[in-house]
Amino acid sequence: MSDPILELSGITMQFGPVTALDDVQFRLDRGETLALLGDNGAGKSTLIKIVSGYYRPTAGRIVLNGRPVTFHDPQDARRAGIETIYQDLALFDNLDVAANIFAGQERVAPGWRRLLGFADRRSMARDAEAAVAGMAVTIPDTRRAVEDFSGGQRQCVAIARAVMWGREILIMDEPTAALGVRETQRVLDLIRSLKARGMSVILIMHNIEHVMQVATRAVVMRSGRNRGEVAISGPDDAEAHAAIVRMLM
Amino acid sequence: MTDSSALARPPAGLRWKALIRQREVAILLLILIVGAVASVLSPFFLTWANLSNVLIACSVEMIVAAGLAIVLISGGIDLSVGSIMGVCAIALAIVLDAGAPLWAALSVCLLAGLAFGVANGTLIAYAGLNPLVLTLATMTIGRSVVFILSQGYSFASIPQGFKSAFNATPLFGLPNLVWVSLGVTAALGVLLQRNVWFRRFYFLGGSEVAAIRAGIDTRRLKFMAYVIAALLATLAAIVTTARLGSAFPNTGSGLELRVITAAVIGGCSIYGGKGTILGAALGVLLLNLINNVLVILSLSVYWQGVAAGLILILAILTDIANRRGVRR
Numbered sequence: 158m159s160d161p162i163l164e165l166s167g168i169t170m171q172f173g174p175v176t177a178l179d180d181v182q183f184r185l186d187r188g189e190t191l192a193l194l195g196d197n198g199a200g201k202s203t204l205i206k207i208v209s210g211y212y213r214p215t216a217g218r219i220v221l222n223g224r225p226v227t228f229h230d231p232q233d234a235r236r237a238g239i240e241t242i243y244q245d246l247a248l249f250d251n252l253d254v255a256a257n258i259f260a261g262q263e264r265v266a267p268g269w270r271r272l273l274g275f276a277d278r279r280s281m282a283r284d285a286e287a288a289v290a291g292m293a294v295t296i297p298d299t300r301r302a303v304e305d306f307s308g309g310q311r312q313c314v315a316i317a318r319a320v321m322w323g324r325e326i327l328i329m330d331e332p333t334a335a336l337g338v339r340e341t342q343r344v345l346d347l348i349r350s351l352k353a354r355g356m357s358v359i360l361i362m363h364n365i366e367h368v369m370q371v372a373t374r375a376v377v378m379r380s381g382r383n384r385g386e387v388a389i390s391g392p393d394d395a396e397a398h399a400a401i402v403r404m405l406m
Numbered sequence: 407m408t409d410s411s412a413l414a415r416p417p418a419g420l421r422w423k424a425l426i427r428q429r430e431v432a433i434l435l436l437i438l439i440v441g442a443v444a445s446v447l448s449p450f451f452l453t454w455a456n457l458s459n460v461l462i463a464c465s466v467e468m469i470v471a472a473g474l475a476i477v478l479i480s481g482g483i484d485l486s487v488g489s490i491m492g493v494c495a496i497a498l499a500i501v502l503d504a505g506a507p508l509w510a511a512l513s514v515c516l517l518a519g520l521a522f523g524v525a526n527g528t529l530i531a532y533a534g535l536n537p538l539v540l541t542l543a544t545m546t547i548g549r550s551v552v553f554i555l556s557q558g559y560s561f562a563s564i565p566q567g568f569k570s571a572f573n574a575t576p577l578f579g580l581p582n583l584v585w586v587s588l589g590v591t592a593a594l595g596v597l598l599q600r601n602v603w604f605r606r607f608y609f610l611g612g613s614e615v616a617a618i619r620a621g622i623d624t625r626r627l628k629f630m631a632y633v634i635a636a637l638l639a640t641l642a643a644i645v646t647t648a649r650l651g652s653a654f655p656n657t658g659s660g661l662e663l664r665v666i667t668a669a670v671i672g673g674c675s676i677y678g679g680k681g682t683i684l685g686a687a688l689g690v691l692l693l694n695l696i697n698n699v700l701v702i703l704s705l706s707v708y709w710q711g712v713a714a715g716l717i718l719i720l721a722i723l724t725d726i727a728n729r730r731g732v733r734r
Contacts (some may be wrong), residue, residue, distance in 0.1 A: 232621065247619050249612035251679035260609050261620030263602045275600040 161220075162187040162357045163208070163239075163326060168217035170203050170381075177203040178214070179381045185326065190348065190358045192368040194405060195378035201361050204378070205328055208359070209241040210234030240319035241328040244335070246311055250304035254296065255285035257303055258318045288317040291354075293346035308336045309343040316347065320354065327351065328359045333367050345371050365401055369394065377404040429673030429681075432724070433688040436717075437695060444699040451702055458580055460691075460698045462649070465587035466642045467690045471665045471672075472594045473638030475686035478669055479598070480631040481611035481678025482530065482537040487639040487665065489548025490522045491658030494643035496552050499561035499653035508568055516640055522548060523636025527629035537632075545662065552655050562652035572648035583645045590641065595683035607631060611678030667714055668693050671721045692717070 163185040170178040178200045185191055195201050206212045208219070210228035219226050221237055228234045231241075249257050256263075259281045266277035282300065289296050294313040296306070303314055312332055319327055332348065333341045348371045351358055362368050368375055369392045377384040384404045389397045444451040470487050477484045497518045501511035526544055529535045572583040597604045609617045610627050617624050639658070647653050665686075672689030674681030696713045700706065 231619075245615070247613065247616040249609055249616055249679070251612040252608060256605075256608070260616065261606075261622045263605065265602055270600075273597075273600070274602050276602045276605060278600075 159184065160187045161185065162222060164218075164220040165204075165208070166218050166220075168204070168207065168214045168219075170200075170207065170212060171215045177381055178207075181217075181378070181381070181383055183376065183383075185357050185359060186374075187357055188352065188355050189374060190352050190360065190372050192360045192362050192372035192375045193378070194362065194365075194368065194375055194401065195384070196405070198380075199378040199384075200381040201378055202330075203381075205241065205330070205359070205361060208234065208326075209239055209328060235322075235324070238323065238325040239328065240322070240324035240326070241330070242312070242315045242319065242332070243330045246315045248303050248311060248314060251302055253282075253285075253302060254289060254299035254314055254317070255281040257314050258285045258288060258321050260318075262322075284321070285317070288321050289313055291350075292317060293350040294343045307340055309340040309347065312344050313347060316351070320356070324356075326357045326359070328361075330361045331363070332360065333362065333364060341367070365398065365405075368401070369398055375401050377401065379404075429721070430685045430688055433672055433685065433692055437688065437692050440692070440695055440699060444695075444702070448699075448702050451699070454579060456698070456702065458584075460694055461580060461584050463698070464687075464690050464694045465583050466646045466649070467661065467665055467668065467694070468587045468591050468687050469638050469642040469645065470635075470661060471669055471686040471690050472591050472683045473635035474662075474665050474669050475672075475674050475681055475683045476594070476598065476604075476607055477537075477631045477635045478666075478674040478676060479611045479678060479681050480607045480628060481614065482628065482631060483541065483666070483676065484526065484537065484632060484635045485541040485662050485666075486522060486526060486544040486548055487635055487642075488658040488661035488663075489545045489552070490519055490636050490639040491643045491646070491661060492552040492655070493522065493548050493555070494519045494640045495647045495653035495657040496556045496561065496655065498644065498647055499564065500555060502565065502568075503561045503563045508565060512644070515644060516637075519636050519640030519643070520633070522639075523633035526636065527632035530632060531625045531628035549659065552657075556653075556655045558655055560652050560654045564647060564651050564653075569648050569651050572645060581649075583649055586641075586645060590638070591683060591687050595687070598683055608679060611675075611680070613679075664693065664714075665690070667718055671714075671717055673721075675725075 161184050165181065165183040168178050168181040168183070169176070181200065181204060183204065193201050193204070203212065207214050210231040210233050213227070219228070226237060228237070249260060255278070264277040264281055265271055266275045286299050289299060292313045294309045296310050296313060303311055306314070316327065329348070332344050336344060345367060348358065348360065360368070360372060369389060372389055374386060374388050375397070376386045387397045387400045441451070450456055470491070474484060474487060494515045498511050498515040501514045502508070522544060526541060529540050530537045572586070573581045575581050577585065598607065599605070606617070606622055606627055609620065609622055610624055614624055643658065646657060668689035669681065669686040670676060670689070671692065672681065672685030672687070674686055693714050697707065697710045700709055
């Protein structure tokens, strides 16, 4: 029983003579954690860039929450509730958690301070604290500049920002790449906790073990086409693991 | 420099250590140490006359430093502020010398400063030129314009009313120009920490990509940084002309490097995103204090550059040390 939040059908993307995507179908169900796999050049990134508004497909339909949509730019997609977290995380290393979460949309304080355009630092700090408090990764001091944070804590801040602004769909590009073993486990916990929050997540991941640990479904692409998909019942689902490997080979 | 930005306050449980890491506190301590040593070595140091001289000497540089701090925090640099000061001072004095009323002279001065700021801002923010190279060019052009306008002469026919407006000493024996400088520095310092629009300079300097993604109009912000710096250089020109009662072709010459040195000593990062106006102002105070101490101890003032350079090296070394201590 599927309840799609996002559905792409007949997606074709051409860059000049090159066909990057050829009649691709893609479905993301509400509240699921989906892993998107495939070799380099399989079309994962192009597909994700279409979903996040960077590219407009040459042909095809995007249906979000049952309504057909067209994204003109990334801001459009973000407004529609789709946030993409790239490997660089787009954080402000020099600033604390609250500033990172409220960047560009800082609250103005009430009363006389409004006249001077003063930021409501206390309320933003409080809400930032609350936003990261419920996450699987703990941040000891949210008033520190995020450059002092570990990879997992930085992911946490980027995710908290997306959650705070009411994004329903989260796309994460290689969230476990370049992390140590312990940090990787923390980030996987973090991704699992997103499911509990009802977020719909698309993960671009190369590591099949990581996929098995967090995803409930894997979609494999190859040469710009759908290769197939597998439901994953849990980390020990050997059958699913074998199927993914088979499709990647 | 991990804790220099007041947006990123020191961590709990480690406060006193973090406090020392705060550049503003470190510079303040250094100022107190230099002051203490100087007052032991010379009976003239701790006199009101001497201290007010230090403050007067700081005033002009502090105004320029406030603008430069904003530019540095935004991730840019402005080498042209000294030349802008020169152009504005000469323009002001020439128009007054021609017998025009004060308001006309001030308008010309302001327009000249604004023109430089808009040119810098447009070429850097909208045409995408490198700020170091571009402001090197406008610095050169500006100084040349000063000589073209002045033909190498100084202009000293400044009206008495204008001079006394800045030199009158209504409060604690300090001239108005000190209060103007402190007022401007304090107001901009508070705005930069608190005001939603000014705070965006920290976002811009922290990560331009992230700022764009957060929906901030980074180009306009960048543009405004250079306009603000130029307008503050203009104010500095007005203040220095009133103080000295004349404008010289070399007014503001070399000031940009002294002020950049002071700002970096005070915690502004040349990579952007870090620093405060308070820190930059304290950097100016420290350098002027050292200058003053060399003079009253009858040591050669030529050592000032050595002292400033060594403190600058010390400042960036502590940055690296702090970074190592904090990371993981």
